[in-house]
Amino acid sequence: MVAAVQPRATRWAGFGTSIFTEMTDLARKLDAVNLAQGFPDFHGPAELLAAVARHVETSHHQYAPGTGEPRLRRAVARFVGATTGVTPDADAEVTITSGATEAIFAAINAFVNPGDRVVVFEPAYDSYAQAIANAGGVLVPIRLHAPDTAAGRAAGGWAIAWDEVDAARDAGFRLLLLNTPHNPTGKVFTEAELTRLGDAAIAADAIVVTDEVYETLVYDDARHVSPAAMPALRDRVVRISSASKTFGFTGFKVGWVTAPPALTASVRLVHQAIVFSTPPFLQTAIAEVLEDDAWLAGYLAGHRRDYQAKRDLLRGALIAAGFDVPVVTGTYFLMARFAADVTDVAYARELIETRKVAAIPPSVFYARPPGALPWLRFAFCKRDETLTRAAALLA
Numbered sequence: 001m002v003a004a005v006q007p008r009a010t011r012w013a014g015f016g017t018s019i020f021t022e023m024t025d026l027a028r029k030l031d032a033v034n035l036a037q038g039f040p041d042f043h044g045p046a047e048l049l050a051a052v053a054r055h056v057e058t059s060h061h062q063y064a065p066g067t068g069e070p071r072l073r074r075a076v077a078r079f080v081g082a083t084t085g086v087t088p089d090a091d092a093e094v095t096i097t098s099g100a101t102e103a104i105f106a107a108i109n110a111f112v113n114p115g116d117r118v119v120v121f122e123p124a125y126d127s128y129a130q131a132i133a134n135a136g137g138v139l140v141p142i143r144l145h146a147p148d149t150a151a152g153r154a155a156g157g158w159a160i161a162w163d164e165v166d167a168a169r170d171a172g173f174r175l176l177l178l179n180t181p182h183n184p185t186g187k188v189f190t191e192a193e194l195t196r197l198g199d200a201a202i203a204a205d206a207i208v209v210t211d212e213v214y215e216t217l218v219y220d221d222a223r224h225v226s227p228a229a230m231p232a233l234r235d236r237v238v239r240i241s242s243a244s245k246t247f248g249f250t251g252f253k254v255g256w257v258t259a260p261p262a263l264t265a266s267v268r269l270v271h272q273a274i275v276f277s278t279p280p281f282l283q284t285a286i287a288e289v290l291e292d293d294a295w296l297a298g299y300l301a302g303h304r305r306d307y308q309a310k311r312d313l314l315r316g317a318l319i320a321a322g323f324d325v326p327v328v329t330g331t332y333f334l335m336a337r338f339a340a341d342v343t344d345v346a347y348a349r350e351l352i353e354t355r356k357v358a359a360i361p362p363s364v365f366y367a368r369p370p371g372a373l374p375w376l377r378f379a380f381c382k383r384d385e386t387l388t389r390a391a392a393l394l395a
């Protein structure tokens with residue numbers, strides 16, 4: 001008898017098709033409004049689309065340099081300098097990747113040895129666990145207490161479990177993976193929080209990888225602080241961002257990593273093994289819009305204003321439908337608390353089947369799901385008509 005072939009390596013055993021794909025497929029099948037997956041249902045700026053069309057005509061269309069097109073590396077260095085206050089060196093400290101997802105995978109696999117502990121705040125963006133598992137690392141989850149818990153209420157929002165941070169520091173860890181503004185909670189980590197987390201990373205002599213893809217989407221009086229700009233942390237921070245959220249074309253998949261030269265060299269080694277390079281015409285088109293300071297400033301201000309209005313529109317609709325919805329000051333997600341005594345997965349299914357609105361049950365963002373999690377994540381990166389249609393369906 002021939003033994004059945006093992007279809008999967010053991011380090012991938014715990015993973016399946018992502019909940020985003022599942023919910024998006026179900027939304028399509030049931031003709032539901034898809035507020036589950038975080039992609040806009042409208043185009044990003046026409047200027048970028050026009051630049052892409054121009055560069056399709058003129059690009060060399062052969063492999064770009066593995067580290068990225070020099071023009072985009074220079075534009076990213078200036079953009080990072082303008083937004084954080086610290087300008088990386090375009091040649092030694094900037095690497096262009098195929099989206100932040102690839103950057104995360106490359107960074108984790110560049111620094112983590114089998115058995116190394118990697119600290120992650122949960123709920124956590126789902127690709128982190130996969131990258132850590134692939135490297136053989138051990139995921140050390142730190143809880144963000146929900147706003148409806150005693151700790152959350154005391155902190156006025158999603159609250160870091162500092163006792164778990166202290167325990168992780170005492171046990172030691174190799175890498176801290178920090179996402180601010182944070183998906184799915186919308187939390188924008190404060191400078192005081194980042195300083196305290198930085199102290200733990202220094203005490204553990206760990207590398208800090210920051211996922212800042214929502215850096216331009218902060219609202220009200222919130223301010224995004226990049227750990228890369230904090231003097232005590234500069235030599236250990238690997239900063240990741242991308243064009244996906246900032247320009248609203250998530251399909252372009254152009255991201256970047258900025259880090260001190262020695263850390264950059266390690267990320268580049270893994271990046272070289274994963275994709276080697278990223279389409280050159282997309283890189284130069286993005287460089288072109290980043291270079292136009294006056295246009296960029298106007299675009300980013302409008303982008304933020306539009307998204308803040310979308311946040312308010314969806315939040316009002318969810319509150320009217322009976323959810324409890326804390327205000328978020330970052331990202332394009334709202335976490336909404338429901339009153340029914342069922343699991344978040346069951347409630348998400350019920351909502352999509354009976355109301356034709358798709359959301360994400362956040363228990364999928366946990367390595368250690370809490371007992372009860374009466375929350376759903378809704379994306380507001382949608383046309384106003386889409387949000388209004390969702391409001392009518394939920395009412």
Ligand SMILES: Cc1ncc(COP(=O)(O)O)c(C=O)c1O
Nearest residue numbers: 099100101125183213242244255
């Ligand atoms: C926290 C976070 N990081 C990374 C990504 C992926 O970014 P990219 O599209 O650049 O791969 C996402 C997309 O949803 C995200 O929410």
